[in-house]
Amino acid sequence: MFSSDQNSKAPATFDLLRVPVLGRFLNLRHARTLLQIPLFIISVAMILHGLFGPQLAPKNLATTYTWVHFRGALVFVLLFAGNFFCLACPFMLVRNLARKFFRPVRNWPRRLRNKWLSIGLFVTMLFVYEWFDLWASPWWTAWLIVTYFAGALVIDSIFKHATFCKFVCPIGQFNFVASTVSPLEVTVRDHDVCDRCQTKDCIRGVRTPEAPLVVIQRGCELALFQPHKVGNLDCTFCLDCVQACPYDNVGILSRLPAAELTHDPLRSGLGFLSKRKDLAALTIVFSFGALLNAFGMVSPVYVFERWLASLFRVNYELPVLAFIFGLFLVCEPVVLIGLAAWLSRTWARSGRSLLSMAARYSYSLAPIGFGIWLAHYGFHFLTGLYTLLPVTQAALADLGWAVLGQPHWTVAGLTPNMVRLFEIGFIILGLLGSLSVSYAIAATEEVKHPVRAFIPWAVLALIVAGAALWLMFQPMEMRGVSFA
Amino acid sequence: MTGAEVTLEGNMSHAGMVPVTAATTEVAPGRYRATMELSMAGDWNITAHVKSANGLNLERQFEIKGVEPLAPDG
Numbered sequence: 001m002f003s004s005d006q007n008s009k010a011p012a013t014f015d016l017l018r019v020p021v022l023g024r025f026l027n028l029r030h031a032r033t034l035l036q037i038p039l040f041i042i043s044v045a046m047i048l049h050g051l052f053g054p055q056l057a058p059k060n061l062a063t064t065y066t067w068v069h070f071r072g073a074l075v076f077v078l079l080f081a082g083n084f085f086c087l088a089c090p091f092m093l094v095r096n097l098a099r100k101f102f103r104p105v106r107n108w109p110r111r112l113r114n115k116w117l118s119i120g121l122f123v124t125m126l127f128v129y130e131w132f133d134l135w136a137s138p139w140w141t142a143w144l145i146v147t148y149f150a151g152a153l154v155i156d157s158i159f160k161h162a163t164f165c166k167f168v169c170p171i172g173q174f175n176f177v178a179s180t181v182s183p184l185e186v187t188v189r190d191h192d193v194c195d196r197c198q199t200k201d202c203i204r205g206v207r208t209p210e211a212p213l214v215v216i217q218r219g220c221e222l223a224l225f226q227p228h229k230v231g232n233l234d235c236t237f238c239l240d241c242v243q244a245c246p247y248d249n250v251g252i253l254s255r256l257p258a259a260e261l262t263h264d265p266l267r268s269g270l271g272f273l274s275k276r277k278d279l280a281a282l283t284i285v286f287s288f289g290a291l292l293n294a295f296g297m298v299s300p301v302y303v304f305e306r307w308l309a310s311l312f313r314v315n316y317e318l319p320v321l322a323f324i325f326g327l328f329l330v331c332e333p334v335v336l337i338g339l340a341a342w343l344s345r346t347w348a349r350s351g352r353s354l355l356s357m358a359a360r361y362s363y364s365l366a367p368i369g370f371g372i373w374l375a376h377y378g379f380h381f382l383t384g385l386y387t388l389l390p391v392t393q394a395a396l397a398d399l400g401w402a403v404l405g406q407p408h409w410t411v412a413g414l415t416p417n418m419v420r421l422f423e424i425g426f427i428i429l430g431l432l433g434s435l436s437v438s439y440a441i442a443a444t445e446e447v448k449h450p451v452r453a454f455i456p457w458a459v460l461a462l463i464v465a466g467a468a469l470w471l472m473f474q475p476m477e478m479r480g481v482s483f484a
Numbered sequence: 485m486t487g488a489e490v491t492l493e494g495n496m497s498h499a500g501m502v503p504v505t506a507a508t509t510e511v512a513p514g515r516y517r518a519t520m521e522l523s524m525a526g527d528w529n530i531t532a533h534v535k536s537a538n539g540l541n542l543e544r545q546f547e548i549k550g551v552e553p554l555a556p557d558g
Contacts, residue, residue: 068499
């Protein structure tokens with residue numbers, strides 16, 4: 001179904017960097033900075049408004065931009081293009097400025113060179129979102145943005161390369177997994193050119209013969225060597241490799257979404273997916289976290305929380321929330337994936353270990369996971385699309401600079417019923433993606449009994465999709481929780 | 485306060501939601517009544533916009549927590 005050959009990229013007919021105007025812009029040496037500056041200015045405005053503006057979430061820039069527009073735009077750009085939000089990341093603007101004054105000298109500790117820390121931070125982020133009702137709090141949302149800026153600045157001031165992006169940033173990890181289903185990829189145009197290349201500037205950076213220790217143009221800071229880079233995992237689309245390549249041989253090429261998950265070659269900067277239990281765990285948390293995050297916004301969760309609170313005889317949310325997270329992010333995936341792996345292994349008479357089987361096929365959950373995030377964030381984005389306008393009008397009017405006029409609070413976006421159709425479509429699209437990926441893995445790796453190996457994973461994807469559709473038809477409810 | 489023009493504005497705790505508004509009628513001296521259709525379950529923040537008879541503008545906010553979904557029989 002999918003070609004696993006690296007050279008399958010060769011026939012790609014679309015290269016974003018060859019598109020008139022846009023391609024020319026992205027080829028500029030300072031294109032990234034030019035994209036980061038407006039996002040940095042908006043981030044500062046969000047922080048200030050979150051800390052000092054009205055503390056009503058629908059009327060504050062911090063909460064509206066973050067939880068409605070940023071998240072929504074992020075998933076749509078990932079769906080239609082690629083990881084361009086990492087490209088324009090404002091946290092990296094501050095970090096790059098700081099690195100002009102002092103250079104980090106330490107390497108990130110070897111035992112932390114994996115995704116376990118970032119998985120913990122990603123789960124913490126999801127937990128804090130529910131516990132502090134971040135969607136309802138401009139003040140906490142502003143501090144969250146400040147924490148991201150401070151985290152990127154401190155970590156990348158101490159440690160070399162793109163440590164924050166690769167090993168720490170929860171948003172980055174979300175984008176890496178989601179971008180596996182994106183239609184664009186930063187990759188080489190012609191592998192023969194790379195074979196002849198002697199300098200390997202795309203990874204080493206550009207240096208002059210007179211000062212070989214001084215890098216005048218960075219190579220990939222995430223240790224992705226272009227000729228052996230496969231897919232979008234760990235790629236921030238920073239385009240340093242595009243700038244560094246002396247042969248103009250790196251482009252942003254079209255490709256079949258999710259195809260990178262179906263084969264398991266040795267990947268530069270990553271190794272083999274089947275041996276990366278941390279990456280598999282990240283994909284699992286990404287997928288089941290999508291369900292959990294959506295579950296936190298519907299009425300049944302409050303009934304369930306009240307029942308748990310009475311069962312545990314507590315009147316505060318922390319232990320109840322911790323139980324729910326343990327149940328849905330640990331117990332549920334372990335049971336479902338463990339069962340699918342065992343059935344798949346037994347029926348297909350595979351010689352692989354249970355853990356290896358579970359890890360390899362877990363990547364097939366990425367499309368359905370992304371479909372659920374897309375349905376959830378897309379709902380808020382599309383139904384609240386135009387609320388950007390009155391919130392901005394009000395913020396400017398509060399400053400005494402009502403250039404956009406007085407706020408029109410009645411504008412919103414598409415109707416929820418219309419958006420529901422999109423939601424169903426996104427979930428079905430994700431389901432089809434997961435089914436395709438798991439079948440392609442089975443066809444490649446269980447040659448004798450691919451269908452038998454495939455069926456348990458297909459059922460798992462159907463269960464996840466079914467749960468997402470059930471959630472979508474529940475009445476929405478948004479509130480803080482108090483059992484007192 | 486009698487003879488005032490009072491309108492209510494209800495906002496959801498999540499951003500991206502359109503406010504619900506309602507005009508009130510003075511049912512007794514200084515007592516105002518309105519019917520608001522709170523379009524979603526959850527916590528609502530209600531702002532009362534008051535314009536007094538002598539032209540003063542006032543605002544008061546209060547919360548309605550834990551609005552439940554409407555039962556199927558209404």
